[in-house]
Amino acid sequence: MTTTALITGANKGIGYETARQLAARGMTVLLGARNPELGHAAADKLRAEGADARFIRIDVTDEESIAAAAARVESEFGTLDVLINNAAITGGLEGDGTASSGTLTTLRRVYETNVFGLVAVTNALLPLLRRAEAARIVNVSSEVGSLAGRTDPNSPMAQMVSAIPYSSSKTAVSMVTVLYAMELRDTPIKVNAANPGYTATDLNGHSGFRTAEQGAEPSVHLATLPADGPTGTFWGYLWGQDEEYGVIAW
Numbered sequence: 001m002t003t004t005a006l007i008t009g010a011n012k013g014i015g016y017e018t019a020r021q022l023a024a025r026g027m028t029v030l031l032g033a034r035n036p037e038l039g040h041a042a043a044d045k046l047r048a049e050g051a052d053a054r055f056i057r058i059d060v061t062d063e064e065s066i067a068a069a070a071a072r073v074e075s076e077f078g079t080l081d082v083l084i085n086n087a088a089i090t091g092g093l094e095g096d097g098t099a100s101s102g103t104l105t106t107l108r109r110v111y112e113t114n115v116f117g118l119v120a121v122t123n124a125l126l127p128l129l130r131r132a133e134a135a136r137i138v139n140v141s142s143e144v145g146s147l148a149g150r151t152d153p154n155s156p157m158a159q160m161v162s163a164i165p166y167s168s169s170k171t172a173v174s175m176v177t178v179l180y181a182m183e184l185r186d187t188p189i190k191v192n193a194a195n196p197g198y199t200a201t202d203l204n205g206h207s208g209f210r211t212a213e214q215g216a217e218p219s220v221h222l223a224t225l226p227a228d229g230p231t232g233t234f235w236g237y238l239w240g241q242d243e244e245y246g247v248i249a250w
């Protein structure tokens with residue numbers, strides 16, 4: 001039986017690496033990208049490595065493209081085993097990057113992608129995920145959205161100056177994750193949030209200290225959880241702790 005995974009924002013960075021690692025485990029990977037040229041190029045590259053990788057156009061802010069992607073998955077596969085909600089933007093630096101320095105325009109733009117887009121994609125694909133034997137949904141979040149980390153003076157998160165859009169969008173992703181996990185708790189579907197850790201990608205001008213391969217590991221772990229694995233958790237890289245991976249406090 002083919003196991004199929006759809007990853008949004010998979011033409012580069014952590015999403016691309018997630019697709020590569022899931023394909024290496026024998027999954028058919030649907031590389032979601034909003035730009036067809038970049039999406040095709042990424043899928044071609046993975047296929048050259050022997051992966052069963054296919055480009056699927058999906059702009060998470062465009063409901064028509066989401067509906068078309070869901071219709072294609074349904075007609076080609078009938079079900080979906082893994083959904084990785086990975087696409088996100090930061091909104092860029094405004095002013096001095098403090099909470100009061102950003103514009104509402106940026107806040108709305110970031111939420112359109114990171115929160116509303118994630119919900120729209122999940123709702124469109126949920127019927128197909130329900131049809132799979134035991135689907136997994138992974139919402140790629142970030143420790144910068146952890147309220148516990150931000151308010152713990154001993155956490156690296158408490159030292160970080162942040163504008164509102166990106167960090168708070170990831171806090172919203174946490175609640176969204178919990179609410180889907182609650183709705184689906186009597187089904188075999190597991191819904192968890194992943195923390196890649198500070199990873200060198202275009203998102204941060206490659207300033208992160210982890211590689212994209214490492215950044216993809218939490219998503220791959222949560223996408224391949226066994227039947228007795230957790231649901232409704234935030235799991236991934238633990239910054240400044242002895243263990244590399246574990247549960248992160250919301």
Ligand SMILES: NC(=O)c1ccc[n+]([C@@H]2O[C@H](COP(=O)([O-])OP(=O)(O)OC[C@H]3O[C@@H](n4cnc5c(N)ncnc54)[C@H](OP(=O)(O)O)[C@@H]3O)[C@@H](O)[C@H]2O)c1
Nearest residue numbers: 009011013014059060086087088140142198199201202203
């Ligand atoms: N890098 C880190 O340190 C870090 C840390 C914690 C969490 N994360 C999370 O990890 C995930 C991946 O980030 P990354 O670091 O790999 O960033 P990245 O290299 O900038 O990749 C982001 C991906 O999202 C896509 N995307 C953006 N808006 C989209 C839209 N409207 N529709 C569809 N795709 C869209 C981008 O497509 P285009 O190429 O077309 O722009 C790109 O493929 C994000 O959720 C991010 O918040 C990253």
